[in-house]
Amino acid sequence: DADVTQTPRNRITKTGKRIMLECSQTKGHDRMYWYRQDPGLGLRLIYYSFDVKDINKGEISDGYSVSRQAQAKFSLSLESAIPNQTALYFCATSRVGQPQHFGDGTRLSIL
Amino acid sequence: AQSVTQLDSHVSVSEGTPVLLRCNYSSSYSPSLFWYVQHPNKGLQLLLKYTSAATLVKGINGFEAEFKKSETSFHLTKPSAHMSDAAEYFCVVSDFTRGRRALTFGSGTRLQVQP
Numbered sequence: 001d002a003d004v005t006q007t008p009r010n011r012i013t014k015t016g017k018r019i020m021l022e023c024s025q026t027k028g029h030d031r032m033y034w035y036r037q038d039p040g041l042g043l044r045l046i047y048y049s050f051d052v053k054d055i056n057k058g059e060i061s062d063g064y065s066v067s068r069q070a071q072a073k074f075s076l077s078l079e080s081a082i083p084n085q086t087a088l089y090f091c092a093t094s095r096v097g098q099p100q101h102f103g104d105g106t107r108l109s110i111l
Numbered sequence: 112a113q114s115v116t117q118l119d120s121h122v123s124v125s126e127g128t129p130v131l132l133r134c135n136y137s138s139s140y141s142p143s144l145f146w147y148v149q150h151p152n153k154g155l156q157l158l159l160k161y162t163s164a165a166t167l168v169k170g171i172n173g174f175e176a177e178f179k180k181s182e183t184s185f186h187l188t189k190p191s192a193h194m195s196d197a198a199e200y201f202c203v204v205s206d207f208t209r210g211r212r213a214l215t216f217g218s219g220t221r222l223q224v225q226p
Contacts, residue, residue, distance in 0.1 A: 004154070040120070040218055040219070041218055042115075042201060042216035042217055042218045042219055043155075043201070043216040044216070045213065045214070090154055090155070092154075092155075099145060099157045099160055100157075100214065101157075102147075102154030102155040102156070103154050104152070104153050104154045105152075105153070105154055
């Protein structure tokens with residue numbers, strides 16, 4: 001089983017819909033992150049959480065929200081999806097001072 | 112502010128020949144540096160990391176990278192490419208931003224390995 005699990009793996013939806021992407025981990029890490037990947041841009045940080053009560057905006061948080069339901073779960077929501085949010089989304093986890101471990105990604109297409 | 116520049120968006124090599132993927136960075140402090148690999152439909156996997164110990168860092172699958180502070184570079188090399196090395200590679204710098212450590216990703220280098 002994967003240490004960092006993202007669901008769904010693929011999603012196609014329409015403009016204006018509310019979308020939730022979920023991430024769960026079995027690594028026992030306290031830190032969790034959401035990134036989006038666009039061709040030629042690398043990964044950009046959307047939100048990060050250092051523990052259940054500590055949630056912070058990343059460099060591109062507009063249009064997104066997150067919820068840290070438990071140490072092992074961190075979900076990303078798009079309240080009203082728009083086409084330029086079409087991207088590959090990654091969840092990652094880490095311990096303090098250690099490299100991040102990534103899930104396999106969610107490919108999101110907004111029509 | 113920190114930044115990462117991967118100097119080549121695409122690199123093509125023949126199987127059995129050396130691989131060189133170039134990365135330059137800028138950082139206000141002593142950074143940590145990483146190389147990650149991404150295979151199709153997969154997440155990023157850590158290849159190696161530099162955290163101010165030895166400047167030559169060995170990673171998985173025969174890859175290594177050398178930290179050169181004077182050149183602000185952290186190039187990734189492998190003596191002999193294998194077909195399974197075909198993937199996208201990301202150079203990443205970790206530094207302090209607004210009092211917290213944050214990662215900055217390069218834009219990626221796609222490695223093709225020809226038979």
